[in-house]
Structures are given as structure tokens and as C-alpha cells.
Amino acid sequence: MVEIDPWGVADIKDYSRLFAEFGISPFKELLNRIEKPHLYMRRGIIVGHRGYEEVLRAMNERSKFAVMSGFMPSGRIHLGGKMVMDEIIWHQRMGGDAFACIADMESHSVRGTSWRECKEIGLNEYILSLVALGFDVEKGYIYFQSGNKKLRDLAFELGREVNFSEISAIYGFSGDVNISHMISVVMQNADILQPQLLEYGGPKPAVIPVGVDQDPHIRLTRDIASRMRMFRVEKRLDKDQKPYISIREKQSGRKALDEIARRIEYPKKIYAMHIDVFGIDAPDIDKTMREIEEIVREVEIEYGGYGFFFPAATYHRFMQGLTGGKMSSSIPESYIALTEPPEEAARKVKQAKTGGRVTIEEQKKFGGSPAQCTVYELMMFHLIEEDAYVKEIFEECKNGRRMCNSCKSQAAELMHSFIKTHQEEREKAKEVLMEHEIYKKWL
Ligand code: SF4
The missing domain is CATH 1.10.240.10 (Tyrosyl-Transfer RNA Synthetase)
Structure with a gap:
């Protein structure tokens, strides 16, 4: 069993095992679809991804997408942190709305960093280097978790979808983990989903460039994004192997489902809890699926939902420590x-x-x-x-x-x-x- 622990020390030698065990996809398969890949992409330093295809399509079609990642202000900014910054900046230059979070609430709860240190380290180590490396502050957003009320409200809302047993199983929390540490988990989920709020232009594909040890956060956030959706949209095959699309109502009520049915022009059958859409040629299925997902999203937002895309992630491999072994802030x-x-x-x-x-x-x-x-x-x-x-x-x-x-x-x-x-x-x-x-x- 390969253990990935966002708060512990990662020592992940066999990345291909990670792909097999956690369902992370190899990044190199996407490389020839990227216009001007970053050197981390070209050189296999970004080793894997989860759901990056959607971000890539948006990038290539010049449609909306976002990039976000965070920095825990508990030590000096080093070359490992620079990698995340480079990746945010690259996506920003490729047209993405860029978000950089200073995870001061996490640092305060997990590492015991004082608020004053969080502010000093966040600004003097991280933010200055981010901007110095090329982050465009005119177009992007930099924020401290503690100063972002919308983020805290979103975290509260997301927290309804996760329980103690689940985060304990994912992060190995035992009874002595403080409540604020647990809250910092939902804060991170909120960080990841925040770029899709209406205040920032609404739902859009979003990528989170991170080290591979952060995958548990990504998987959990994708699950939560799915739980927050009012509808589930799926491609299916009928008994003659012809494709159709099913839209299943989860928590919206009948009126919203009827509204979706009204807006879909394809032949369809409307049931008590779902709609099946037919008459789609197999080669067009993905395009039609996107059209229908857009309609569903629009209605979901009109009915008070979020319409989240499942956040994507790219995973880079770690540099070795200069002394051999792991890079460690204590050495x-x-x-x-x-x-x-x-x-x-x-x-x-x-x-x-x-x-x-x-x-x-x-x-x-x-x-x-x-x-x-x-x-x-x-x-x-x-x-x-x-x-x-x-x-x-x-x-x-x-x-x-x-x-x-x-x-x-x-x-x-x-x-x-x-x-x-x-x-x-x-x-x-x-x-x-x-x-x-x-x-x-x-x-
Ligand atoms: S430092 Fe030595 S081992 Fe390393 S790349 Fe240069 S020549 Fe090769």
C-alpha cells in the first residue's frame, strides 16, 4: 500500500504504482495536445493528472478555465514551492483565471504558526516570490484563507457533505486531532472549488497543480463537488448499443427537472426522477454531452446550486534533497x-x-x-x-x-x-x- 499523506513526509519512489493504485493518469499521454508545454510537462516532471482533459480542451478552445493552488506559510519558500508557482503562472499565461491561496488557517491549525508569522511568511516569502516569478496580479487573485469570508462560507457549506469517519479514513485522523485541523480540510476543499463561484465567473474547468502527496485532497474535493451537484449526467448505451444520455435528479425537486426537459431539444423520455435523451449519433456523443451538461448547469444555478465541474489536478514529482534523501524544511x-x-x-x-x-x-x-x-x-x-x-x-x-x-x-x-x-x-x-x-x- 502506497501511503500519501499531505501533512507528512512523502517518499514516493514508484510513481507507476501510484497510477495503478489511485487511478492517477500518466501526463505524457496528453503532451502532444498542449500548444506550448511547460518544461515540467516536456521533461516528465509533471508525471500524472486527474481529469486534466477538460482543462486542456478549454485551454485549446480559448474558453474559461481556472488554475488554483495554495501555499502553507510555515517555512521558507524553496524550489519545491517555486514549482507550484511556475505551474500557476504558466496556466495563467495560457488564459486561465489564476488563484493563489496562502493557507494560513491550515498553518495555524496544523503547525501552530501564529497569525502574525502566517502573515509575515505568507507575504515576505510566498507572495513576493509568486509575483516576482511572473504572477499577474491584475488578472489573478491572491488571498489569505483567514481574510476570505466567501471562502469560509463555502467551506461551511461543503462541510455538510463530509463527516468525521470519512476524513479520518482519508487522513488517518485519530481522536486527538484538533477540530481546527479538521476544519482546515474543508477550507482546502473550498479553496479548490472557489474559482467556480458565481463571483468569479461561475463553473468552469479548474486545475490544481500540486505535488503527488496532495492527491487525497483532490479526490475528496472531487467527491464533494459531485455530492454538491443537483443532477447526475451520464452517458449510457441502450440494448442495441446506441448511446443515450441520462439526467438524474438528486436534490433539486421536480420543477428543475422539468425546466431541463423543456430546454433540451433532442428526443427524450421524462420519468419521475430522470430524463433520458436519445437520437444522438455515436460520434457526436461527447459534444452533445457537453451541450446537455451546460443546460443542466444553467438550470442548477438558477435553482440555487453550484454546478461545479470536478476539479482536475496535475501532479509533479518531487526533487531530491541536496544532501540525498528527502528535501526537508528542518534540514x-x-x-x-x-x-x-x-x-x-x-x-x-x-x-x-x-x-x-x-x-x-x-x-x-x-x-x-x-x-x-x-x-x-x-x-x-x-x-x-x-x-x-x-x-x-x-x-x-x-x-x-x-x-x-x-x-x-x-x-x-x-x-x-x-x-x-x-x-x-x-x-x-x-x-x-x-x-x-x-x-x-x-x-
Ligand atoms: S554533477 Fe557529476 S554526476 Fe551530476 S550531472 Fe554533473 S557530471 Fe554528472
Whole structure:
């Protein structure tokens, strides 16, 4: 059994087992449908997804979609957090409504971080780096959970659909888990669904870019989104294997079902609790399904429902810690913070664990192991944009034509320059935020 624990330490080595065990789909199958895939996509760093097809279709059709993810303000922003930021920003540039949450209620309840620290860390570590990396504050939304009343109201509403036994089974909560920690679960569900509220343009496909350890939140939120729906719309086959669409009423009442029947122009049969829609040619089934889902959604909203799409997720794999093993916030040598002095970041790269051989002679003769090398990983994940160059480094290393000392020096220089530039951008980000009333109060 592979355990995924959003609050624990993840050590997930065999991603293909994850696909099999949790029904996560491999991301690479979608790659050729993405116009300009991000390097995390191209390089297999985003390893899996759940329901991303719908987001991709919206992106390619230039229709509405959203991206959201969150950051728990309990430590320094490091390269792992940068990955989520890069993914939010990429989706924003691809036309998505972007939401970035500072999960201060979660940090306060789970880690015991004081409100004051939450605010300081949230702003000075996370928000400044997010904006410095390219988040467009004119088009996107950044918020603290605790300052968002609509979010708290939504969490309260969603909480009606989940009970203690269920979240205990998912997260392994025992009797000593505090109630606020449990509330932080529904807050996260609300974070994920919030972009689909009418205030933000209504229901739309939404993607949550996260590390693979966050899958329990995604699965739970998809379940809750489904429970909140007033209708279930399904494709079915009749006895002659012809497709039809069934719309089943769950909690709307008869009037709403009649209204849906009135708006659907295809041949249909209306029953006490459901409608079956016929006359659809097999090749058109998906298109017709979307049309009907739109009608159902419209009526659902008119009758006070939410009409949520099930949120999608992309899952990236984790970087190794620089010292080997896991990256851990309690071991500063294992990670590079975006806010540490560039010299310090470069020093850490020079001391990082490599996949090199013990001697230069052996390296030349047998080659190194870039796949085991944290320095290679830094270059591949963060420091080198051109795929061809990354591949060249990989080949040179494997073939014994690249030596660790000079390779580390090169990576250290790149890291120094990246962190230095990023910190200059952070200064500019403060000015950008100062121009906005809603953000000014945080500075
Ligand atoms: S040569 Fe570079 S990529 Fe290869 S193992 Fe050494 S540091 Fe890593």
C-alpha cells in the first residue's frame, strides 16, 4: 500500500504504482495536445493528472478555465514551492483565471504558526516570490484563507457533505486531532472549488497543480463537488448499443427537472426522477454531452446550486534533497530557499550530492549517473531552459565526458544568477503590490 499523506513526509519512489493504485493518469499521454508545454510537462516532471482533459480542451478552445493552488506559510519558500508557482503562472499565461491561496488557517491549525508569522511568511516569502516569478496580479487573485469570508462560507457549506469517519479514513485522523485541523480540510476543499463561484465567473474547468502527496485532497474535493451537484449526467448505451444520455435528479425537486426537459431539444423520455435523451449519433456523443451538461448547469444555478465541474489536478514529482534523501524544511542544507543569499545557494550546490564516481578516472571510464544526481536535477528542473542542452549534459555525464567539479561550478553559477535576479524581481514585486489597494495593506 502506497501511503500519501499531505501533512507528512512523502517518499514516493514508484510513481507507476501510484497510477495503478489511485487511478492517477500518466501526463505524457496528453503532451502532444498542449500548444506550448511547460518544461515540467516536456521533461516528465509533471508525471500524472486527474481529469486534466477538460482543462486542456478549454485551454485549446480559448474558453474559461481556472488554475488554483495554495501555499502553507510555515517555512521558507524553496524550489519545491517555486514549482507550484511556475505551474500557476504558466496556466495563467495560457488564459486561465489564476488563484493563489496562502493557507494560513491550515498553518495555524496544523503547525501552530501564529497569525502574525502566517502573515509575515505568507507575504515576505510566498507572495513576493509568486509575483516576482511572473504572477499577474491584475488578472489573478491572491488571498489569505483567514481574510476570505466567501471562502469560509463555502467551506461551511461543503462541510455538510463530509463527516468525521470519512476524513479520518482519508487522513488517518485519530481522536486527538484538533477540530481546527479538521476544519482546515474543508477550507482546502473550498479553496479548490472557489474559482467556480458565481463571483468569479461561475463553473468552469479548474486545475490544481500540486505535488503527488496532495492527491487525497483532490479526490475528496472531487467527491464533494459531485455530492454538491443537483443532477447526475451520464452517458449510457441502450440494448442495441446506441448511446443515450441520462439526467438524474438528486436534490433539486421536480420543477428543475422539468425546466431541463423543456430546454433540451433532442428526443427524450421524462420519468419521475430522470430524463433520458436519445437520437444522438455515436460520434457526436461527447459534444452533445457537453451541450446537455451546460443546460443542466444553467438550470442548477438558477435553482440555487453550484454546478461545479470536478476539479482536475496535475501532479509533479518531487526533487531530491541536496544532501540525498528527502528535501526537508528542518534540514536547511537539503533545500535552496529563494530568499537566501545567492552565495549561500551557490555554496549548497557545490556541496550537493552528485551521481558521480569516486575518482575522475572512474568517471571517465564508466560515466556518472545523472538520474541519481541532485545537481543534474537542479539544472533540469530550474536552471536550464533549452531541452537540447539538458539532454547534452545528460549524455556527457553518462558517457564520462563531464566531470562533477566543473559541472557543479556551472550549476552553482547558474543558481547564483537565478537567485540574484529573482531577489531583484522580488523588490519590484513590492512596488507592483503597492499599486493595488487590496495588497497594499499586507505590506
Ligand atoms: S557530471 Fe554533473 S550531472 Fe554528472 S554526476 Fe557529476 S554533477 Fe551530476
